[in-house]
Amino acid sequence: MVFSSLLFVFFFLPLCMLVYISVDGLKKKNYVLILFSLLFYMWTTPKYLILLIGMTAWNYLFARIIDNHFDSWIAKPALIIDCGGSLLLLGYFKYTGFFCGITNHMFGVPKVIPEIVLPIGISFYTFQLISYVVDVYWGDVRATKRFSTLLLYSSMFTQCIAGPIVRYKDVAREIYRRKTSTKEVAEGVNRFAVGLAKKTILANTCAQLVDKLMPESTLSETAVAALWLGALFYMFQIYFDFSAYSDMAIGMGLMMGFHFKENFDYPYISGSVSEFWRRWHISLGTFFRDYVYIPLGGSRCSLPRIIWNLFVVWALTGLWHGASWNFVCWGLYYFIFLMIERIFFQGKLEQRGGIGIHIYTLIVIYFGWILFKWTDASMLMTVGKGMLGLNQNALWSFETGTILLNHIFFILLCILAVTPVFKIIHTKLGQMMGKKELLGPIYQGFEIIYPAGLVILSMMALVGNSYNPFMYFQF
Numbered sequence: 001m002v003f004s005s006l007l008f009v010f011f012f013l014p015l016c017m018l019v020y021i022s023v024d025g026l027k028k029k030n031y032v033l034i035l036f037s038l039l040f041y042m043w044t045t046p047k048y049l050i051l052l053i054g055m056t057a058w059n060y061l062f063a064r065i066i067d068n069h070f071d072s073w074i075a076k077p078a079l080i081i082d083c084g085g086s087l088l089l090l091g092y093f094k095y096t097g098f099f100c101g102i103t104n105h106m107f108g109v110p111k112v113i114p115e116i117v118l119p120i121g122i123s124f125y126t127f128q129l130i131s132y133v134v135d136v137y138w139g140d141v142r143a144t145k146r147f148s149t150l151l152l153y154s155s156m157f158t159q160c161i162a163g164p165i166v167r168y169k170d171v172a173r174e175i176y177r178r179k180t181s182t183k184e185v186a187e188g189v190n191r192f193a194v195g196l197a198k199k200t201i202l203a204n205t206c207a208q209l210v211d212k213l214m215p216e217s218t219l220s221e222t223a224v225a226a227l228w229l230g231a232l233f234y235m236f237q238i239y240f241d242f243s244a245y246s247d248m249a250i251g252m253g254l255m256m257g258f259h260f261k262e263n264f265d266y267p268y269i270s271g272s273v274s275e276f277w278r279r280w281h282i283s284l285g286t287f288f289r290d291y292v293y294i295p296l297g298g299s300r301c302s303l304p305r306i307i308w309n310l311f312v313v314w315a316l317t318g319l320w321h322g323a324s325w326n327f328v329c330w331g332l333y334y335f336i337f338l339m340i341e342r343i344f345f346q347g348k349l350e351q352r353g354g355i356g357i358h359i360y361t362l363i364v365i366y367f368g369w370i371l372f373k374w375t376d377a378s379m380l381m382t383v384g385k386g387m388l389g390l391n392q393n394a395l396w397s398f399e400t401g402t403i404l405l406n407h408i409f410f411i412l413l414c415i416l417a418v419t420p421v422f423k424i425i426h427t428k429l430g431q432m433m434g435k436k437e438l439l440g441p442i443y444q445g446f447e448i449i450y451p452a453g454l455v456i457l458s459m460m461a462l463v464g465n466s467y468n469p470f471m472y473f474q475f
Helices: 006-022 026-041 046-068 075-107 122-138 147-155 168-176 182-213 216-221 224-255 273-279 282-296 303-321 325-345 355-373 377-387 398-406 408-417 421-434 439-462
Strands: none
Touching: 006 026, 006 439, 026 046, 026 147, 046 075, 046 122, 046 147, 075 122, 122 147, 122 168, 122 282, 147 168, 182 224, 182 398, 182 408, 182 439, 216 377, 224 355, 224 377, 224 398, 224 408, 273 282, 273 325, 273 355, 282 303, 303 325, 325 355, 325 377, 355 377, 398 408, 408 421
């Protein structure tokens, strides 16, 4: 089940909210969320529900041990065993096939590479649970005595399977005591509606155009212009897809009194690659910063050590996204540009401003997504050669021109949608109309109508559309 499905929007979420509102007391409300979260998770992969509950129990146990022996020698070994066990399970499901493929290529063993299905969301809830135990070890939070509390944290359907990566210390207080205001519920509904529209109208349309412009079956024959245009649509698609899920997660959190931090902050308006990574998938970036980069020494060491620390972080960032060499190369690709900016510009490139620097950033991001998309090295090579016209492919095609002309206004909409233009207009409009006695009620009515309109448009886009998965589910 995905957020952008008719089943979720018209049945699962309304039923959950109805039951949630009807019960009294936070304890009962939390049990309602646990019940619906477990039901949501097991909808497509029921057998992996045991894994989710088991990993939660594992981290619950060791967090209690660390908390009870905080000033003892027992705490550090307990932390190592806990994190090691969690990462071992993640590694088994996510990277066994990858590393067996390497040993098979080098040594011929094993003869048969195992095909292990990746449990949905395991990368996200593993990182959440690790952050919880580490924070207990650091003394930032106390270990919860209630297993149900940690299970709610790890399994909450709003963000369990595709993020954002929520820190326990950021939501612990709200698990035990939170209030839901009418204003925040309205804000949550609006945010969910925007995310739903972003996914169903923008991301799904971009995905269909990518498939048309970059067909895998005839990739070597695809026109140069089609490959360049297809890569542009993929650049739009991956942002709309990823950020839409976070929008919906944040919106549903607000409906229930939880305040999740922003995960995407208009990354395509960045003035440097460094700024891009401060705006893109913020929860993942801060996780690696706080739990890998800083413990390694961060920036408070010699330049060679800083370079090594960043190399480790970006190699892991790439590998986290998938068990494939292209993801590792993608992580190291960004490592190179971040090092260039750090060494030659002291991390202040965006402060210089200018259209040239912004174009440089977008070019780096554009080619980074090409590397990210193609897990098959031969296909990646074919695309790279094709974009330079080295596949003896045509420069232009009639189909490419038709797609471009038919979607020119859609491209303009995408360009505007990756900037805060609509958000600024909405804020200014609210400020202006809110001060007018006659216009105030009109604006309030608009605030009610427009999310409903977005939902209706989204449902119209979903009907008969077979393409609707979230890309981040594969990670």
